[in-house]
Amino acid sequence: MDGKLIVSSSPHISSPVKTKNIMLDVIIALIPALIASLYFFGPRAGALVIVTVAACVISEYVSRKVMKRPQTVGDLSAVVTGMLLAFNYPATLPFWIAALGGVVAIVVVKQMFGGLGHNFANPAITARVILLTSFALRMTTWVAPHAWQGTVDATATATPLALINSGATEELPTYAQMLIGERAGCLGETCIIALLIGGIYLVAKKVISPIIPVCYIATVFVLSAVLGQDPVMQILSGGLFLGAIFMATDYVTSPITNKGKVIYAIGCGIITVLIRQFASLPEGVSYSILLMNILTPHIENATTPKTFGVGKEAK
Template identity: 60%
Template structure:
């Protein structure tokens, strides 16, 4: 529920948010067997469905520091400005780092997200393999495509997705090599969608697509079992 809220605009209708909660919990989790049985991230799947069902409501971003309860001023996200190519001024790196920009509730303040990630790693709640590999891959591909790697990392839901969504226990791989492959896939898909697709953001779709591929990734990257005897071939000397 908290992760779904972090993926919604602050001005979203409570009814739409509740509808997303029903999708995440009832459809994505319970209909597939309950906790630990879902094969895609519930919060991100709900966000994708809400984006396609209520596109105008899901892309209405309240301007930073606007505390009015009615007639709130709307603004564009940094990725929206880049995608539309309107020539509007982009926020500074410092503004994006501190959260002084438009976006979902949980994706604007890079400082808070990084501190949360450090806390989770320090408490051994998550492994740093997926977030670090995801962010490094996205930055490298962004640079290769002539984009601004730091802008890509600080804007949109990349930090939120890499730290809090891609590391979900149920929908992410277990062993090290599979985690690396999974995170590289997330990073590549995120930047490709941002660069070539009509949508300015690709984190949600990238993670959900890689969630679906997790069983195949784990099969390909299955570690060698220590102490296991190789099967003898026919005709081998006994």
């Protein structure tokens, strides 16, 4: 009979926004940074992105097949993971290590925990940390921008954070050079303007909230100033904008409450600055996000509002 009452479990209202739509928006937001990486680091940057994305997509397809689970390649999440992971690579990284990173991100970090929505940490961040630990020299061998054109010395160079740590501040790029990406670094982290364009697009499309990126970057700025560092250079250096906009905001591994987002972002900022200032590593973004990913369930438990009308449990 027509119009009969159907009783089913919640949710009763479905959203037209699907995972594929969200991931497509993220891919679009990453395009400016991709173009910048091609401009500064040449065709090899594009090849690294293609290899990493292909490794992620193939790994997702094969692992879902082996585990006898429904295919999820079409939701584009593997493509996003591949792009973000490649953006954390130096232009000199061998292709086989790039592919290995994609396999680790998808199979070990994502699919072994149940797939999208079940992973305890951001796959791209975790894979990068694993590669940094396993191939430290390969993952920290940098070249100057435009070296691929032969117009500058193509030998290994230092990133701004490494220059700061070594005390060679006179060799640091200017603020303007940092903004446009005229510095050594990972493929997708150097051009701040490109990352900001992508971030503004995601906020405008309501894919992400500005709370985490703003609080994260602001914490690094303030704490760096307190510790006597140049706060502008600190926020423009390293992968802070890439991490704050595209990785720390991951739906699965970041808190859902606004209060939780603030706590999470401030925690990321504090850990980043502490690692930069007091650890042997020049950069702390990846480690800070990974550590706060692990703490996310506890942050959500502490900040989730109590159900209306429900009192405290009796002890």
